[in-house]
Amino acid sequence: xxxxxxxxxxxxxxxxxxxxxxxxxxxxxxxxxxxxxxxxxxxxxxxxxxxxxxxxxxxxxxxxxxxxxxxxxxxxxxxxxxxxxxxxxxxxxxxxxxxxxxxxxxxxxxxxxx
Amino acid sequence: xxxxxxxxxxxxxxxxxxxxxxxxxxxxxxxxxxxxxxxxxxxxxxxxxxxxxxxxxxxxxxxxxxxxxxxxxxxxxxxxxxxxxxxxxxxxxxxxxxxxxxxxxxxxxxxxxxxxx
Numbered sequence: 001x002x003x004x005x006x007x008x009x010x011x012x013x014x015x016x017x018x019x020x021x022x023x024x025x026x027x028x029x030x031x032x033x034x035x036x037x038x039x040x041x042x043x044x045x046x047x048x049x050x051x052x053x054x055x056x057x058x059x060x061x062x063x064x065x066x067x068x069x070x071x072x073x074x075x076x077x078x079x080x081x082x083x084x085x086x087x088x089x090x091x092x093x094x095x096x097x098x099x100x101x102x103x104x105x106x107x108x109x110x111x112x113x114x
Numbered sequence: 115x116x117x118x119x120x121x122x123x124x125x126x127x128x129x130x131x132x133x134x135x136x137x138x139x140x141x142x143x144x145x146x147x148x149x150x151x152x153x154x155x156x157x158x159x160x161x162x163x164x165x166x167x168x169x170x171x172x173x174x175x176x177x178x179x180x181x182x183x184x185x186x187x188x189x190x191x192x193x194x195x196x197x198x199x200x201x202x203x204x205x206x207x208x209x210x211x212x213x214x215x216x217x218x219x220x221x222x223x224x225x226x227x228x229x230x231x
Contacts, residue, residue, distance in 0.1 A: 033218070040123070042205060042223040058218070090159065092219075100147055100166060103219055105159035 002027055002095045004106035012112045019078040021109050023091030031094035032074040033103065036060065036087045043090065049074055081113045116141045118208050120222035127196045128230050134181075135191045135225050137206030145211045148182070148189045149219070153203040162204070165189065193227075201229045 007022035025032065031050050035043040045058030047066040055066050063085060067075040078085055088110050092103040117140045127133035139148070150162040165173045165182050173180050177194045193200055206222040 040223060042120075043219075043221040045218060048218060088157070092159075100164065102149065102161055102164060104161075105151075108157045108159075110157075 002029075002093065002097065002104040004091060004093055004104050006089075006091055006106040006109050008109050009107060010110045010112075012114065013078075013081050014114055015082060017078075017081050017113075019081045019111070019113075021076040021078075021089055021091075021111070023074045023076070023106055024072055025074075025093040025095075025104075026072065027093070027095060028071055029093045029095050030071070032068070033092040033094075034058075034064075034066065034074065034076045035090045035092065037090055037108070038087050046076065046089075081111075083113050085111065086113045087111060116143075116146075116208050116210070116220050118206055118220050118222040120206055120225050122225045123223070124226045124228070126228045126230060127193070127200075129196055129198060131196055132192060132194045133196055133227065135193075135204050135206075135227065137189045137191070137222055139187050139189065139206075139208050141187070141208065143210060147209045147211070148180075149207040149209065150178070150180070150189075150191045151205045151207060151221075152200075153205065153224075154199075155202070159205075163191065196229050198229050198231060201227055203227075 003026045033048040034046045049055045049068040065077045090108045091106040119138045146167045148165045152162045153159045163175045179192045181190045203224045205224045207219040
């Protein structure tokens with residue numbers, strides 16, 4: 001089974017803090033993704049990475065950066081957290097169990113910025 | 115650019131009955147994949163069913179089936195014999211074939227399904 005873990009289920013940070021959200025996958029997959037989920041907006045892609053030290057902007061990269069130093073770990077960084085970044089953050093990896101590649105998701109991190 | 119539209123923000127079904135969730139999409143590609151994901155209140159997103167565009171046969175997974183109408187760009191999900199555990203957010207998603215966009219998914223805004231006992 002593909003396993004994707006995220007470092008925290010719930011996180012509360014103050015405005016202006018630097019925030020790290022960690023995501024780890026256990027199967028040496030190349031592609032990893034960070035999404036933000038908001039009610040009524042669905043999931044929106046923030047950044048993705050297709051290999052170590054490789055990254056691409058998604059649809060809403062402003063205010064975020066990412067780091068991929070090792071293949072299994074993909075970090076999302078909020079350089080200076082703001083209240084409008086309060087949201088659910090989902091990490092995913094692209095893998096193939098049988099049939100075509102599909103995305104497997106972590107449990108999510110509910111971030112609150114006060 | 116591809117888009118995915120789910121026109122039903124909320125749906126409700128009686129336990130043991132059948133419900134259909136709608137999804138339409140827009141693309142100029144001829145080959146692609148479509149998915150339905152389920153997100154229960156515990157928040158873990160899981161894949162329910164997938165459809166490859168080049169296959170004419172509609173995908174089926176136990177009580178879940180799709181009605182894929184390629185010309186109409188429609189991809190609805192039918193849940194038969196609904197159970198209380200089916201209550202969740204359901205997301206329709208589109209993906210380009212391998213070699214394009216690195217496997218990115220484009221999601222609809224979701225449909226919240228409630229199941230009444």
